Amino acid sequence: MLKSLFVKDYMIGDHLAFHPDDEVLHAIHTMIEHGLSGAPVADSAGRLIGFLSEKDCLRVALNASYFEQQAGLVREYMIKDVVSVGADSSLIDVIELFLHRTFRCLPVVEGERLIGQISRREILKGLEKLRTSHKTTRIRS
Numbered sequence: 238m239l240k241s242l243f244v245k246d247y248m249i250g251d252h253l254a255f256h257p258d259d260e261v262l263h264a265i266h267t268m269i270e271h272g273l274s275g276a277p278v279a280d281s282a283g284r285l286i287g288f289l290s291e292k293d294c295l296r297v298a299l300n301a302s303y304f305e306q307q308a309g310l311v312r313e314y315m316i317k318d319v320v321s322v323g324a325d326s327s328l329i330d331v332i333e334l335f336l337h338r339t340f341r342c343l344p345v346v347e348g349e350r351l352i353g354q355i356s357r358r359e360i361l362k363g364l365e366k367l368r369t370s371h372k373t374t375r376i377r378s
Contacts, residue, residue: 245324247363248353254279257312277344284349287315
């Protein structure tokens with residue numbers, strides 16, 4: 238049954254992305270405000286060029302808050318070697334990625350262009366919805 242499911246069925250298309258020249262403290266505030274563990278970084282043409290995670294932000298937040306140091310730009314803290322998935326990728330393959338890596342979310346791309354992101358939470362919500370709809374369908378039968 239799950240083999241027919243794709244990333245596009247679970248991804249968030251209305252995604253938050255940062256620009257490499259954004260202030261990192263503003264990016265941190267935005268991630269906290271939206272309850273995100275990280276967000277993709279895209280250039281002006283919408284191409285995925287990095288990813289900024291909570292982990293990437295811990296040191297800069299500590300230095301800015303505790304030691305009152307200047308923070309800098311997203312480009313200074315983002316991960317540049319980003320793992321991403323395509324919208325037509327198998328959901329099972331993405332679940333396997335999440336099971337074997339520490340990622341909480343992954344950018345979704347079409348070619349090099351960022352089109353959304355998928356998170357462990359969104360997959361769980363979708364699978365729960367699928368499970369309960371199958372349960373309801375069986376009860377009606």
